Amino acid sequence: MSDSWQPTIVAFACQWCTYAGADLAGTSRIPYPPSVRVIKVPCSARVDPSFVIRAFQRGADGVLVSGCHPGDCHYMEGNYLTRRRFSLAKPFMSYLGLEPGRVRVEWISAAEGQRFAEIVREMTGDIRALGPNRKMRERL
Amino acid sequence: MRKIGVFVCHCGLNIAGTVDVKRVAERCAEIPGVVHSEDYSYMCSDPGQNLIAEAIEEKDLEGIVVAACSPTMHEPTFRAAAEAAGLNPYQVQMANIREQCSWVHPDDEEEATRKAEGIVGAAVEKVRRDEPLVPHEIPITKKAMVVGGGITGMQAALDIADAGYPVILVEREATIGGRMAQLSETFPTLDCASCILTPKMAEVGRHPLIELMAYSEVEEVSGSVGNFRVRVRQKPTYVDWDACMGCMQCQQQCPSEVESEFERGLGTKKAIGVDFPQAIPNRPKIDPEHCAHLRGDFCWLCSRSCPVDAIDYEQEERIVEEEVGAIVLSTGYDMLPQEVLGEYGYGKYPDVIDSMAFERMKSSSGPTGGEIRRPSDGEIPKEVVFIQCAGSRDPDKGQSYCSKICCMYTAKHATLYHHSVPDGQAYIFYTDVRAGGKGYEEFVQRTVEEDNALYLRGRVSRVYPEGDKILVKGVDTLSDENVEIHADLVVLATAVTPRTDAREMARIFNVGTDEHGFLNEAHIKLRPVETTTPGVYVAGAVRGPRDISDAAAEASGAASKVAMLLSREEMETDPLIAEVDEGDCSGCLWCVAACPFDAIEEKYLTRRVGDREVSRRVVEVNVGVCQGCGACTVACRDGAMNLKGYKDEQILAEVESICLIAGSQQ
Amino acid sequence: MKLTRHGLHSEMIEKIERISGEEISKCYQCGKCSAGCPVAQEMGTLPHRVVRHLQLGQDERAFEAEAVWFCTSCHTCESRCPKGFDLSRVMEALRAVLLRRGEAPVRPEDLPAELFAAAPQQAIVSCYRKYVS
Amino acid sequence: MKYGYYPGCTLHQQAEEFDVTTRESARALGIELEELDSWQCCGAVFPLATDAVINLAAPFRALAAAYEAGVELVTVCAGCLNVLRRTNNLVQNDDETRDKLVDFVEEDYAGEGRVHHLLELLRDEVGFESVSERTKRDLNGLRIAPYYGCLLLRPPDEMEFDDAEDPQILENMLAGIGAHPVSYPLRMDCCGAYLPIGELEERRNRAAVAVMRSASAAGAEAIVTSCPLCAHNLEQCAQDVPGAEMLPVLYFSQVLAYALGLDADSCGLEPDGLHAGVCEKIGIGEVK
Known part of the structure; x- marks a missing residue:
């Protein structure tokens, strides 16, 4: 794969921390690859693992699920639920034959614009190395 | 198919400098259902908003997407504009093509434009599935509860009551007053604590809108903002307070004298009576642990001495249920048991006391009548060592934080000591003097310059008796010399800690705590007296160490929040909350376990099948409590639970749109 | 400085x-x-x-x-x-x-033998540990 | 119950009375001590540099050998206890260090064993009351200053021997055998002994002198310790402390064994020498 190939990364971002962190990357003008599309959710606990599978079925190359740091959840314990759910979901994805590097669950606070940009950069690089998602993509 | 409008903002060159906004508007016009698509230089300006309003009215739009900045900036603006034009405000979506697109991809116009198309496309798919929503209106119980009757709780209760709303003030002890009632004078003005506290206590006692529930504790809270139901346990005082007139004959007659916690071990109290003479309510209680009668001995002295026959040895606790619209938590703080710092010998050597004991000693109504005397022999101490940070800034054995108030009260103690014993010397071991506050630094300077206290920059490592003195081994890091002082009295500036049962209380009121057990505010900077549970407020040292001035300010802050809430007849709640389809719900209750707010309750549906009734369990979302996090939606195995505004089909449509547009762009 | x-x-x-x-x-x-x-x-x-x-x-x-x-x-x-x-x-x-x-300040082997004769083993071993290893 | 006994080098040389009275006390109290076959010196000092793994080899070997033999270790030397217990903690908690030691010593050991001080066994297994019941001699209220020093108590979170700022184990033992434990402030202070032999000698005694004076001022008639290094250092005070303030220094096991019935000579008590005052007070020779 050439460096010019732009993977598609669907990012589920909680509106209190990560979405605001992504906004901060913007207001701080921290550039990152245009691979990521953010879907705003109230809490990372709103992210159903089936959303992730659907994204891969429809051709996404990577998925990021991101919320507040453990202990900082606006809803007190939502991100603990996320952590538990995705600790199970990730092995399940590998079981389906998906490379583990395509899914990441990260805690990014509203103050971590730099970190949001870095994670997008990292993921984009990792996924470029893996190439497009062909395994789960449905022939449409 | 719903008619959708798309409005792409240039934001001057902020967006248009990178994203080809015309192309985005053109592409969006091709999406099925999009009947209007245009771009404009500043959508948030009046002309921009007018464009939107006109399009809504002319084309009967049933949903609009504003592709501009982050929703945190202008979502309220565009929702209001849409509502004015007759569109439900919840059928407005923002597509964030500034913070999350043009500003972060400045060097690649083509990619930025493609990404913008994807972002707007997803928003179109989402808004197409947005239902018109109406905020719920729930009636409000116009009454508040304040838990904790120290200076913070009293101030909050008085402010709320003065605003015209009834208040129930719940206090765990038999009297209000809290920690401040134990203090002698207050910094930085040296006002006598009782002189400013007791009038306030009396005001609370006689305020027609304040109902005082002393010697009571909250057991359980249910309901939600506007309508809480609170179970309060009234502990038995063994005195009929309604009959009692407060003559305290009983206290005088009682033969059981025990160490008084209020006097910090320096004085005694009777097994029946009040902690201090100005107690409000001015009613005695029996301490069952020390009452001879209740311990089975032959003693009726209090009962016999009572002129109104108010002593009731058989009294039992009562549970009272109250309904209130808002709750203020102001239960204050505890103090670190100084025994954890074994090197200072607190508890072993009588002349090593803590700061609260010093307050009692200096208090004119205290055990020494306001004179500073060594506990061991009653002599007036001529060399007094104050040790600050006794357990504060000590993550190893004490508390990691700075207790904030000790620098000031220690300066106050040294000043008061100098006033009482002019030929005595006060030594203060400190780590850093933190005197940020109005008049505080000046007070500390006066303590040094006029009241002759010697500040020594360093800590004390060990304290032990030598002869009839106490040897204090410390250091002065400014001169780099170890210091030994043969002191007559050592005063430890005790770390402030959360109440030992703070976590239990946090659980009852569904409020978060920090790592130490102090209650968490909703936002440490901008929402300091709110909590993440609507209708529950926090003020004072329950949040962390603070002095009287700060506590009083927070109390008034919390009171104003309560008054704001109670001033409304009904309360609007955010409609973006969970919703259950009873037909699909199997009653498995997984959602109940997932909900962090206890907002989901089970209920039973009954219907007649033939001639018998069939009952089926389902769940119900309490609209006043649900905060709209969506954890339940994911937990639901039946697909019966959904989050309005973030329904499964909406998020899946966003996912599909993103992937589809990205795929077509490859 | x-x-x-x-x-x-x-x-x-x-x-x-x-x-x-x-x-x-x-x-x-x-x-x-x-x-x-x-x-x-x-x-x-x-x-x-x-x-x-x-x-x-x-x-x-x-x-x-x-x-x-x-x-x-x-x-x-x-x-x-x-x-x-x-x-x-x-x-x-x-x-x-x-x-x-x-750069040890003391070399145990330079110390007078009578010091060692009087000292318990623990002191001798400690001495070597401090100044040698 | 049977334990593996780790005397340590000093008890086999200068401090023989400590060794003899420990064995005799244990025997009298029904604790079977069997000396480990081929123990080596523990190294006397627990290495504090994280890269000094080699100094842990000897204590590791002793610990592994005891575990192999199926016994828990008992020692009375404060230095040995400190080194063995801390080495055991390290082996339990630090995988990297453990792996290095396993490779080096070629013994597979992961810190499963335990190390006891005899006093801990008396407190936790035998019980001081039971010790008290088995005493055969009256110590006649001999005023004894218990001296802990550093190695038994610190670091407190590793040694878990007793409250580091207010230990009571020696006091309780002494009270149990009819002595009068004297409280004095410097009982947990360092005697300065790890300023060992060398040119610093003239200054090192000052810490020990302070301890001796503190005990003496509290009215003690003797000091007891569990550390040969402390004992040596305190005895060195004789040159700097006036005779009246200089107290005889005994191992705790000497008074314990004596109270349990062992004769004065075997206990290393010298009625005509250093311990004349003590012996007079406790009336050497009379067995109940």
């Missing part, structure tokens, strides 16, 4: 942190270690000051301090330190560096 960022984060400071397993920046100089040190009067430089030299990147000043050799590893400082900073380990690391450079 001239401070530079290179001096503050020198390799030597990193080495001392590595050998001791303690983070020098953890200490906030309250002085409780010095206040309780049973041999403070012999140390010349008080223990908290040795740490301060390291915080300022002045490792040679720390190495010169007699305190490094007078520390008895009694752990009184650590047991009372509000930050749980183990100063004994830092002192041992300083000694280790000096010993590895061959």
Whole structure:
């Protein structure tokens, strides 16, 4: 794969921390690859693992699920639920034959614009190395 | 198919400098259902908003997407504009093509434009599935509860009551007053604590809108903002307070004298009576642990001495249920048991006391009548060592934080000591003097310059008796010399800690705590007296160490929040909350376990099948409590639970749109 | 004293942190270690000051301090330190560096034999441990 | 119950009375001590440098050998206890160090064993009351200053021997055998002994002198300790402390064994020498 190939990364971002962190990357003008599309959710606990599978079925190359740091959840314990759910979901994805590097669950606070940009950069690089998602993509 | 409008903002060159906004508007016009698509230089300006309003009215739009900045900036603006034009405000979506697109991809116009198309496309798919929503209106119980009757709780209760709303003030002890009632004078003005506290206590006692529930504790809270139901346990005082007139004959007659916690071990109290003479309510209680009668001995002295026959040895606790619209938590703080710092010998050597004991000693109504005397022999101490940070800034054995108030009260103690014993010397071991506050630094300077206290920059490592003195081994890091002082009295500036049962209380009121057990505010900077549970407020040292001035300010802050809430007849709640389809719900209750707010309750549906009734369990979302996090939606195995505004089909449509547009762009 | 960022984060400071397993920046100089040190009067430089030299990147000043050799590893400082900073380990690391450079203040083999004759084994072994390894 | 006994080198040389009275006390109290076959010196000082793994080899070997033999270790030397217990903690908690030691010593050991001080066994297993019941001699209220020093108590979170700022184990033992434990402030202070032999000698005694004076001022008639290094250092005070303030220094096991019935000579008590005052007070020779 050439460096010019732009993977598609669907990012589920909680509106209190990560979405605001992504906004901060913007207001701080921290550039990152245009691979990521953010879907705003109230809490990372709103992210159903089936959303992730659907994204891969429809051709996404990577998925990021991101919320507040453990202990900082606006809803007190939502991100603990996320952590538990995705600790199970990730092995399940590998079981389906998906490379583990395509899914990441990260805690990014509203103050971590730099970190949001870095994670997008990292993921984009990792996924470029893996190439497009062909395994789960449905022939449409 | 719903008619959708798309409005792409240039934001001057902020967006248009990178994203080809015309192309985005053109592409969006091709999406099925999009009947209007245009771009404009500043959508948030009046002309921009007018464009939107006109399009809504002319084309009967049933949903609009504003592709501009982050929703945190202008979502309220565009929702209001849409509502004015007759569109439900919840059928407005923002597509964030500034913070999350043009500003972060400045060097690649083509990619930025493609990404913008994807972002707007997803928003179109989402808004197409947005239902018109109406905020719920729930009636409000116009009454508040304040838990904790120290200076913070009293101030909050008085402010709320003065605003015209009834208040129930719940206090765990038999009297209000809290920690401040134990203090002698207050910094930085040296006002006598009782002189400013007791009038306030009396005001609370006689305020027609304040109902005082002393010697009571909250057991359980249910309901939600506007309508809480609170179970309060009234502990038995063994005195009929309604009959009692407060003559305290009983206290005088009682033969059981025990160490008084209020006097910090320096004085005694009777097994029946009040902690201090100005107690409000001015009613005695029996301490069952020390009452001879209740311990089975032959003693009726209090009962016999009572002129109104108010002593009731058989009294039992009562549970009272109250309904209130808002709750203020102001239960204050505890103090670190100084025994954890074994090197200072607190508890072993009588002349090593803590700061609260010093307050009692200096208090004119205290055990020494306001004179500073060594506990061991009653002599007036001529060399007094104050040790600050006794357990504060000590993550190893004490508390990691700075207790904030000790620098000031220690300066106050040294000043008061100098006033009482002019030929005595006060030594203060400190780590850093933190005197940020109005008049505080000046007070500390006066303590040094006029009241002759010697500040020594360093800590004390060990304290032990030598002869009839106490040897204090410390250091002065400014001169780099170890210091030994043969002191007559050592005063430890005790770390402030959360109440030992703070976590239990946090659980009852569904409020978060920090790592130490102090209650968490909703936002440490901008929402300091709110909590993440609507209708529950926090003020004072329950949040962390603070002095009287700060506590009083927070109390008034919390009171104003309560008054704001109670001033409304009904309360609007955010409609973006969970919703259950009873037909699909199997009653498995997984959602109940997932909900962090206890907002989901089970209920039973009954219907007649033939001639018998069939009952089926389902769940119900309490609209006043649900905060709209969506954890339940994911937990639901039946697909019966959904989050309005973030329904499964909406998020899946966003996912599909993103992937589809990205795929077509490859 | 001239401070530079290179001096503050020198390799030597990193080495001392590595050998001791303690983070020098953890200490906030309250002085409780010095206040309780049973041999403070012999140390010349008080223990908290040795740490301060390291915080300022002045490792040679720390190495010169007699305190490094007078520390008895009694752990009184650590047991009372509000930050749980183990100063004994830092002192041992300083000694280790000096010993590895061959700069011991005492060579046990030069000591008079009668000293050893009178001392218990524990003292002799300790002596070698302190000045040799 | 049977334990593996780790005397340590000093008890086999200068401090023989410590060794003899420990064995006799244990025997009298029904604790079977069997000396480990081929123990080596523990190294006397627990290494504090994180890269000094080699100094842990000897204590590791002793610990592994005891575990192999199926016994828990008992020692009375404060230095040995300190080194063995801390080495055991390290082996339990630090995988990297453990792996290095396993490679080096070629013994597979992961810190499963335990190390006891005899006093801990008396407190936790035998019980001081039971010790008290088995005493055969009256110590006649001999005023004894218990001296802990550093190695038994610190670092407190590793040694878990007793409250580091207010230990009571020696006091309780002494009270149990009819002595009068004297409280004095410097009982947990360092005697300065790890300023060992060398040119610093003239200054090192000051810490020990302070301890001796503190005990003496509290009215003690003797000091007891569990550390040969402390004992040596305190005895060195004789040159700097006036005779009246200089107290005889005994191992705790000497008074314990004596109270349990062992004769004065075997206990290393010298009625005509250093311990004349003590012996007079406790009336050497009379067995109940």
